[in-house]
Amino acid sequence: MTVWIACIKQPSRPSSMSRGTQEAATPQTETRMQQTAARRPTRSCFTAQSVLGLETCMHLTCTNMSLAAIDAALEQAHASGCHNILALRGDPPRGQPSTASSSESGSSGGGNGSSDGDCNFKFAAQLVRYIRSKYGNHFAIGVAGYPEGDGEQADQRLLLQHLKEKVECGADFIITQMFYDVDNFLRWVHGLREVGVTVPIIPGIMPISTYAAFLRRCSWCGVRVPDNFLQRLAPVSDDDELVREIGTQLVVDMCRRLLESGVVSHLHLYTMNLERPPLVILERLGLLPEASAEQSIDTFTNEPPAVVPWRRSLNPQRRNEEVRPIFWKSRPYSYVARTSQWAADEFPNGRFGDSSSPAFGDLDLCGSTLLRQSAQRSLELWAMPSSIRDVAMLVVAYLQGELRCLPWSDTPVSSEVDVIRRQLIALNEQQLIVTINSQPQVNGLRSNVKGFGWGPSDGYVYQKQYLEFLLPRARFERLQQELSKTNETTSSLTYLAADSHGGWWSNQPDGAKATAVTWGVFPGREVLQPTIVEKISFLAWRDEFYRILQDWRDIFVHASPDGDQCDNGSAQRENPSAKLMQLMIDDYVLVNLIDNDFVSVDDKIFELLMKI
Numbered sequence: 001m002t003v004w005i006a007c008i009k010q011p012s013r014p015s016s017m018s019r020g021t022q023e024a025a026t027p028q029t030e031t032r033m034q035q036t037a038a039r040r041p042t043r044s045c046f047t048a049q050s051v052l053g054l055e056t057c058m059h060l061t062c063t064n065m066s067l068a069a070i071d072a073a074l075e076q077a078h079a080s081g082c083h084n085i086l087a088l089r090g091d092p093p094r095g096q097p098s099t100a101s102s103s104e105s106g107s108s109g110g111g112n113g114s115s116d117g118d119c120n121f122k123f124a125a126q127l128v129r130y131i132r133s134k135y136g137n138h139f140a141i142g143v144a145g146y147p148e149g150d151g152e153q154a155d156q157r158l159l160l161q162h163l164k165e166k167v168e169c170g171a172d173f174i175i176t177q178m179f180y181d182v183d184n185f186l187r188w189v190h191g192l193r194e195v196g197v198t199v200p201i202i203p204g205i206m207p208i209s210t211y212a213a214f215l216r217r218c219s220w221c222g223v224r225v226p227d228n229f230l231q232r233l234a235p236v237s238d239d240d241e242l243v244r245e246i247g248t249q250l251v252v253d254m255c256r257r258l259l260e261s262g263v264v265s266h267l268h269l270y271t272m273n274l275e276r277p278p279l280v281i282l283e284r285l286g287l288l289p290e291a292s293a294e295q296s297i298d299t300f301t302n303e304p305p306a307v308v309p310w311r312r313s314l315n316p317q318r319r320n321e322e323v324r325p326i327f328w329k330s331r332p333y334s335y336v337a338r339t340s341q342w343a344a345d346e347f348p349n350g351r352f353g354d355s356s357s358p359a360f361g362d363l364d365l366c367g368s369t370l371l372r373q374s375a376q377r378s379l380e381l382w383a384m385p386s387s388i389r390d391v392a393m394l395v396v397a398y399l400q401g402e403l404r405c406l407p408w409s410d411t412p413v414s415s416e417v418d419v420i421r422r423q424l425i426a427l428n429e430q431q432l433i434v435t436i437n438s439q440p441q442v443n444g445l446r447s448n449v450k451g452f453g454w455g456p457s458d459g460y461v462y463q464k465q466y467l468e469f470l471l472p473r474a475r476f477e478r479l480q481q482e483l484s485k486t487n488e489t490t491s492s493l494t495y496l497a498a499d500s501h502g503g504w505w506s507n508q509p510d511g512a513k514a515t516a517v518t519w520g521v522f523p524g525r526e527v528l529q530p531t532i533v534e535k536i537s538f539l540a541w542r543d544e545f546y547r548i549l550q551d552w553r554d555i556f557v558h559a560s561p562d563g564d565q566c567d568n569g570s571a572q573r574e575n576p577s578a579k580l581m582q583l584m585i586d587d588y589v590l591v592n593l594i595d596n597d598f599v600s601v602d603d604k605i606f607e608l609l610m611k612i
Contacts, residue, residue, distance in 0.1 A: 061090025132170035208247025553581030
């Protein structure tokens with residue numbers, strides 16, 4: 001049983017919320033989701049649990065799913081640290097016959113699957129029983145509830161009995177279909193309590209974005225619309241902004257009634273992949289959690305907060321992970337994927353130790369392409385650069401916040417870059433280098449300083465200035481010459497460099513240990529060193545970086561000069577963008593520089609690069 005379910009069962013539990021995301025339902029997306037039904041939820045769970053450190057509830061349906069696919073999804077959810085499953089019957093794609101003879105509800109019947117491996121589950125209750133029989137209490141299992149009926153069974157009393165049966169098969173909580181009639185919901189909950197259902201019931205809340213979408217969803221789900229909703233929304237139906245404002249307030253008032261009723265203490269918001277509407281609702285309800293560095297215990301996991309400058313993974317295999325190489329700072333998904341096969345005791349904790357073991361996983365663990373954007377989206381974001389200046393100006397746009405990602409950076413630029421933003425922009429604008437990753441020097445800032453701090457608020461944090469960049473091979477030779485000189489500028493600088501042909505260079509001695517570039521000092525703890533630079537990790541990152549450029553080049557090979565995708569790749573192989581990417585792969589060196597003098601206020605890295 002998860003801590004979350006135990007907490008929301010407590011009468012004094014404060015109001016809380018969860019959020020759901022999904023792909024919009026169309027005939028095309030329904031077919032695609034059916035074809036990838038076993039992969040999509042587990043991939044999402046892996047990303048949320050292992051990369052983002054977010055507690056997840058995986059949706060699992062049994063309609064048209066083989067028993068092997070169900071088992072694979074459950075095994076992967078278990079391995080990723082997921083503790084929550086929403087067990088649903090599901091619907092068949094449009095135009096295909098249903099494998100179920102009734103609705104989501106229904107008799108649980110018999111078996112757990114046929115002898116040939118095909119799943120013969122017809123009802124969610126069977127799926128619940130199967131999960132419980134295989135995994136005991138590892139998963140908190142949720143099921144769907146329909147306060148206004150499910151469209152297939154008109155007898156509400158029979159629906160209540162079917163829902164009770166799902167609970168008796170092992171369900172721990174109920175999440176409802178969307179609704180707007182609070183009085184009807186409260187009567188429905190009362191009916192469930194009367195038939196003996198005691199598990200938490202979580203109302204599903206659908207924000208209102210446009211009038212047409214509001215009516216369409218209500219019609220599709222058979223949801224009754226209260227008169228006061230229509231009276232407020234219909235007169236402004238042509239004004240989307242007013243519909244959102246009035247609709248949001250109506251939903252907020254509805255949520256307040258639910259929470260004040262004492263019947264529920266948790267809300268589940270259907271986001272429909274829109275970030276702003278649910279956030280506004282939560283803000284007006286006062287349910288947005290406030291980040292507090294003073295917090296000594298995570299109220300969800302009942303464990304001390306992570307003392308690392310990234311979101312702690314919830315994957316149990318990574319529980320003791322305390323150190324990461326800086327190279328993947330802006331590509332956390334890729335790093336977690338490439339280390340997903342490490343055993344729990346192989347993750348560095350404290351200091352990096354022997355960097356040669358364990359080995360980084362193959363790049364195929366990251367998926368078929370290392371670019372996190374589709375080909376079409378890549379062209380929309382980054383167009384078709386035909387010169388190094390074009391690439392450098394993409395980096396400038398990223399540094400200025402005009403772009404939220406780059407081929408090698410999945411996350412927006414962090415606020416800590418503010419103190420070196422001017423220098424980074426100058427280096428790119430003057431085409432001296434193409435910057436890839438960076439962090440400024442920090443000397444003993446309080447750990448609660450926004451943009452730089454991490455961990456408990458009563459500590460101090462430190463950073464060495466770090467810069468990673470691409471530059472032409474000829475200019476790299478000039479950089480090496482400057483670094484070989486012993487003077488005030490270069491004496492504290494160390495570097496690692498590598499190219500796509502397997503070459504690598506460094507001014508550090510053979511066998512040099514990892515260099516900590518971020519560390520923190522906190523009362524009652526050893527000095528923590530969560531971010532490092534070292535050779536083995538850098539060479540693994542080198543391979544990944546040049547593969548990213550190859551994947552980017554491949555998009556241009558199949559694109560026409562105006563940016564449209566083209567099937568005739570051979571006719572486009574000479575386009576300038578593809579040739580530019582190949583030039584960068586063949587003739588550019590990937591370099592990182594560290595200024596080990598974290599006390600100095602001089603920007604020695606910038607001063608050095610301006611000379612070459």
